[in-house]
Amino acid sequence: MEIYIHIPFCERKCNYCDFLSGPADERVRAMYVDALVREIGTRAQEIGRGEKITSVYFGGGTPSILTERETGAVFEAVNAGFSLADDAEITIEVNPKSGRDKLHFFRSLGFNRLSIGMQSVHASELELLGRIHTYDEFLECFVDARDAGFSNISVDVMTAIPGQTEQMLAETLAKVTELNPEHVSAYSLMIERGTPFYERFGDIEGPVVGEENERKLYWMTVDTLKSNGYKHYEISNFAKPGFESRHNIGYWKRVHYLGLGLGASSCMPEDGSDVRSRNTTSIETYLSDPLAKEESSVLTRDEMIEETIYLGLRMMDGVDTDEFEKKFGTSVRSLYADTIDDLAAQGLVYEGSSSLTLTDLGIDYGNHVFAQFLR
Amino acid sequence: MDREHIRNFCIIAHIDHGKSTLADRIIEKTGLLTQREMQEQVLDNMDLERERGITIKSQAVRTVYKAKNGEEYVFNLIDTPGHVDFNYEVSRSLAACDGAILVVDAAQGIEAQTLANVYLALDHDLDVFPVINKIDLPSAEPDRVINEIEDVIGIEAMDAPRISAKMGIGIEDVLEAVVTKIPPPSGDEKSPLKALIFDSIYDPYKGVIVFFRMMDGSVRRGTKVRMMATGAVAEVVEVGTFGAGQFIPCDELTAGMVGYLTASIKNVRDTMVGDTITDDERPCAEALPGYKKVQSMVFCGMYPADGAKYPDLHDALEKLQLNDASLNYEPETSVALGFGFRCGFLGLLHLEIIQERLEREYNLDLVTTAPSVIYKVFKTNGEVIDLTNPTNLPDLSEIEHMEEPVVSAEIMVTKDFVGPIMDLCQTRRGRYISMEYIEETRALLKYELPLNEIIYDFFDALKSRSKGYASFDYELKGYEPSKLVKLDILVNHEEVDALSFIVHADSAYERGRKMCEKLKDEIPRHLFEIPIQAAVGGKIIARETVKAMRKDVLAKCYGGDITRKKKLLEKQKEGKKRMRQIGNVEIPQKAFMSVLKLEED
Numbered sequence: 024m025e026i027y028i029h030i031p032f033c034e035r036k037c038n039y040c041d042f043l044s045g046p047a048d049e050r051v052r053a054m055y056v057d058a059l060v061r062e063i064g065t066r067a068q069e070i071g072r073g074e075k076i077t078s079v080y081f082g083g084g085t086p087s088i089l090t091e092r093e094t095g096a097v098f099e100a101v102n103a104g105f106s107l108a109d110d111a112e113i114t115i116e117v118n119p120k121s122g123r124d125k126l127h128f129f130r131s132l133g134f135n136r137l138s139i140g141m142q143s144v145h146a147s148e149l150e151l152l153g154r155i156h157t158y159d160e161f162l163e164c165f166v167d168a169r170d171a172g173f174s175n176i177s178v179d180v181m182t183a184i185p186g187q188t189e190q191m192l193a194e195t196l197a198k199v200t201e202l203n204p205e206h207v208s209a210y211s212l213m214i215e216r217g218t219p220f221y222e223r224f225g226d227i228e229g230p231v232v233g234e235e236n237e238r239k240l241y242w243m244t245v246d247t248l249k250s251n252g253y254k255h256y257e258i259s260n261f262a263k264p265g266f267e268s269r270h271n272i273g274y275w276k277r278v279h280y281l282g283l284g285l286g287a288s289s290c291m292p293e294d295g296s297d298v299r300s301r302n303t304t305s306i307e308t309y310l311s312d313p314l315a316k317e318e319s320s321v322l323t324r325d326e327m328i329e330e331t332i333y334l335g336l337r338m339m340d341g342v343d344t345d346e347f348e349k350k351f352g353t354s355v356r357s358l359y360a361d362t363i364d365d366l367a368a369q370g371l372v373y374e375g376s377s378s379l380t381l382t383d384l385g386i387d388y389g390n391h392v393f394a395q396f397l398r
Numbered sequence: 399m400d401r402e403h404i405r406n407f408c409i410i411a412h413i414d415h416g417k418s419t420l421a422d423r424i425i426e427k428t429g430l431l432t433q434r435e436m437q438e439q440v441l442d443n444m445d446l447e448r449e450r451g452i453t454i455k456s457q458a459v460r461t462v463y464k465a466k467n468g469e470e471y472v473f474n475l476i477d478t479p480g481h482v483d484f485n486y487e488v489s490r491s492l493a494a495c496d497g498a499i500l501v502v503d504a505a506q507g508i509e510a511q512t513l514a515n516v517y518l519a520l521d522h523d524l525d526v527f528p529v530i531n532k533i534d535l536p537s538a539e540p541d542r543v544i545n546e547i548e549d550v551i552g553i554e555a556m557d558a559p560r561i562s563a564k565m566g567i568g569i570e571d572v573l574e575a576v577v578t579k580i581p582p583p584s585g586d587e588k589s590p591l592k593a594l595i596f597d598s599i600y601d602p603y604k605g606v607i608v609f610f611r612m613m614d615g616s617v618r619r620g621t622k623v624r625m626m627a628t629g630a631v632a633e634v635v636e637v638g639t640f641g642a643g644q645f646i647p648c649d650e651l652t653a654g655m656v657g658y659l660t661a662s663i664k665n666v667r668d669t670m671v672g673d674t675i676t677d678d679e680r681p682c683a684e685a686l687p688g689y690k691k692v693q694s695m696v697f698c699g700m701y702p703a704d705g706a707k708y709p710d711l712h713d714a715l716e717k718l719q720l721n722d723a724s725l726n727y728e729p730e731t732s733v734a735l736g737f738g739f740r741c742g743f744l745g746l747l748h749l750e751i752i753q754e755r756l757e758r759e760y761n762l763d764l765v766t767t768a769p770s771v772i773y774k775v776f777k778t779n780g781e782v783i784d785l786t787n788p789t790n791l792p793d794l795s796e797i798e799h800m801e802e803p804v805v806s807a808e809i810m811v812t813k814d815f816v817g818p819i820m821d822l823c824q825t826r827r828g829r830y831i832s833m834e835y836i837e838e839t840r841a842l843l844k845y846e847l848p849l850n851e852i853i854y855d856f857f858d859a860l861k862s863r864s865k866g867y868a869s870f871d872y873e874l875k876g877y878e879p880s881k882l883v884k885l886d887i888l889v890n891h892e893e894v895d896a897l898s899f900i901v902h903a904d905s906a907y908e909r910g911r912k913m914c915e916k917l918k919d920e921i922p923r924h925l926f927e928i929p930i931q932a933a934v935g936g937k938i939i940a941r942e943t944v945k946a947m948r949k950d951v952l953a954k955c956y957g958g959d960i961t962r963k964k965k966l967l968e969k970q971k972e973g974k975k976r977m978r979q980i981g982n983v984e985i986p987q988k989a990f991m992s993v994l995k996l997e998e999d
Contacts, residue, residue, distance in 0.1 A: 027958060183951065211951045230951055238949050258952050274958045288959045299961055318961070330960065333967065337952075369925055388925065390950040394971040397964075 067104025497580030694742025
């Protein structure tokens with residue numbers, strides 16, 4: 024089982040960001056941490072210490088915005104309430120301006136993986152995105168992180184930024200690979216409703232840089248990182264061997280996870296079924312009742328089956344069809360013969376002896392492929 | 399009950415002028431049903447009909463009225479279908495009556511169907527008396543309407559009852575008028591049995607229930623009856639009359655009465671509307687006049703959306719046909735749609751009703767091809783083919799010429815809309831016959847129109863161009879030579895047989911263009927570009943293109959929010975549902991239907 028902790032605060036909201044986060048004063052942050060610790064305590068009691076926790080992930084927002092005392096309180100609550108596996112992956116997302124003291128503190132607390140939001144090495148792009156840091160600050164942060172003892176660092180890169188040329192992306196990727204982080208997440212920019220970018224670029228169909236360009240930049244990223252020793256293990260994620268993000272893989276392989284904090288999603292077992300739920304997204308509600316749920320639904324067997332496929336297909340190793348059969352007592356082929364044959368004929372999926380994977384073309388039309396598996 | 403105290407009559411009216419409501423009031427006032435028992439409209443007992451506000455099948459009701467003279471009269475009220483598709487059935491119902499109540503809306507006055515029905519009634523020598531309905535409406539002009547009736551139809555209307563069937567005003571006057579103005583039936587009880595079938599329905603327990611009007615003689619349990627046109631012979635199991643909504647068995651029916659019989663008959667095709675029932679052992683000299691074999695005018699292919707449901711569709715059609723002798727079907731196969739049936743209907747309304755019943759009562763999802771009329775194809779070898787499916791059109795080199803059915807149409811329209819309606823008839827290849835003003839503000843337009851021009855969306859166009867003020871009636875005139883071509887639709891260079899149809903050469907381009915535009919919107923994007931083309935005789939006359947599918951930006955699942963991801967995928971999947979594979983292109987079932995109605999701009 025995995026644990027996700029949501030810290031919905033940041034110094035300033037980026038122009039593209041539609042995550043549940045925003046600036047808040049110290050008082051609200053303190054109240055939030057209190058509520059979060061209460062939630063952790065209650066859920067821990069419900070679940071008990073029998074279940075080993077294989078991954079803990081502090082995401083946001085910018086979790087590093089909390090004070091050391093606050094971060095420590097949350098971490099301790101988790102550590103006290105749950106039984107963390109010895110080799111648990113424990114990640115925190117940090118902003119490049121966190122400062123070296125905090126990084127040392129995180130390491131000493133027990134975090135063993137960092138995710139740093141770099142996005143680009145170009146000042147013009149960082150400014151356009153509304154990032155509050157410079158590339159130099161990122162660099163300093165990266166060096167500090169190594170210094171603090173982090174040997175598993177992930178760097179975020181953004182592609183399809185308006186105005187981004189292949190040359191610009193190449194420069195960003197070159198500088199990243201030079202630093203040689205263990206992991207790179209590279210996401211294409213999407214214009215989301217309710218963001219300043221949405222106001223600015225409007226409700227356009229597809230990426231601002233154009234559909235063909237976006238794909239070109241994507242495949243350039245894949246090629247560059249692969250040629251630098253990174254394994255392309257998930258549509259948008261790359262890692263040195265052995266450093267694939269266990270937490271993220273958990274989402275695609277349907278490992279159970281408990282989301283804690285404002286608006287956090289969970290997928291937990293209940294009476295033999297899986298239940299997907301989401302915590303309240305209202306900060307007022309959360310502060311007074313951190314156990315409040317916004318939505319909750321028991322998955323049917325069909326839903327579990329379709330999730331197994333379309334989430335599994337995000338992994339470059341694809342869906343393990345042997346495992347599927349073991350779990351559901353029926354083969355992927357017996358359920359989806361027509362769909363698979365149809366997609367394979369179009370060159371979108373590849374059916375191996377014990378796996379079903381997206382082809383390169385299938386990656387380009389991923390959502391279309393996924394949608395075919397909805398029952 | 400002696401014949402002097404029987405009145406057999408019907409109510410004729412333009413649609414919505416209040417026929418069914420008046421029927422309800424008559425039933426109510428004659429006291430056969432209490433208020434509580436009354437269904438909203440007793441005669442229209444099928445849900446579908448009620449929803450559409452029209453009556454499809456004939457039916458009859460027997461009620462007892464105690465007149466002001468103190469004597470009791472049996473009223474047999476025979477209901478008539480109100481749509482041009484069912485003209486023949488109307489004529490047989492009229493033939494079963496001795497008189498008719500003509501209901502005219504006090505605000506709208508005479509409409510096309512009013513005239514058509516009155517002339518039909520007069521043709522059958524019925525005594526017609528008018529009733530002015532809806533006098534409670536603020537816009538009612540009973541005096542104007544009365545003058546109109548006298549001027550246009552030429553029947554006495556000065557003392558016509560002024561009523562509101564809805565409010566229950568003046569119903570007594572109508573009942574008295576039925577007694578005084580409609581003659582009792584004639585006929586001879588001693589003569590051999592002679593009865594007119596005006597309807598029949600199939601009942602799973604009793605078999606076919608035949609509705610008829612006794613002309614001569616008598617019939618009882620055990621009588622061996624013969625249907626003179628179909629030749630079917632059967633022994634009567636039960637005779638009786640119709641209470642409102644129920645069968646009331648009796649010992650015997652005699653000349654002048656209206657009733658039903660059952661005789662373990664399995665198929666309504668043995669008891670066709672208009673046929674004459676006689677005694678097999680003592681037959682009458684000759685059958686009643688007017689019997690016609692019902693002919694389908696409009697054809698279309700009906701396919702189950704789910705191919706596996708083909709046997710279900712077959713069963714459903716079989717069951718519907720038990721009750722509807724005018725429905726025809728035979729199996730056919732389409733490359734695009736698989737196994738289905740080519741079905742024949744009296745008209746477009748009949749088609750729509752059957753389609754809805756199949757979907758509603760039998761839970762079938764259907765794909766229907768464009769309706770077609772019967773074309774006559776004269777081949778160079780002298781052979782003549784009745785073409786009901788465009789796909790079967792012989793090679794052009796084998797065709798000498800083709801003919802299409804033409805109808806005589808009467809359109810009644812207020813002065814302001816004469817122009818637009820004439821335009822419409824013109825664009826539908828209408829031949830102008832005449833126009834006369836039946837009163838200062840209203841004209842009766844007569845046109846001859848090819849049937850294939852009115853089976854698509856003529857009614858809709860008529861309504862929209864006249865703001866609902868035009869009414870329309872037609873009858874088949876005959877066949878005429880015409881410059882017809884087969885329009886083919888190619889999707890990604892493959893011909894889709896189910897989308898082919900016959901069209902006049904002059905409209906081919908326009909129709910082809912609209913089809914391509916419609917299909918472009920209906921066919922989802924594929925990984926590749928899809929050309930959609932319309933072709934006549936192999937020559938492309940219109941083209942549209944479905945652009946290739948967009949490539950995705952695959953966003954990450956924020957903090958494991960799979961639910962949101964799934965919602966996005968479901969949106970993407972929307973409209974996917976049921977597809978038909980043509981070559982390497984998937985065409986949604988909906989696309990086949992959407993081209994049926996290429997609305998007017």
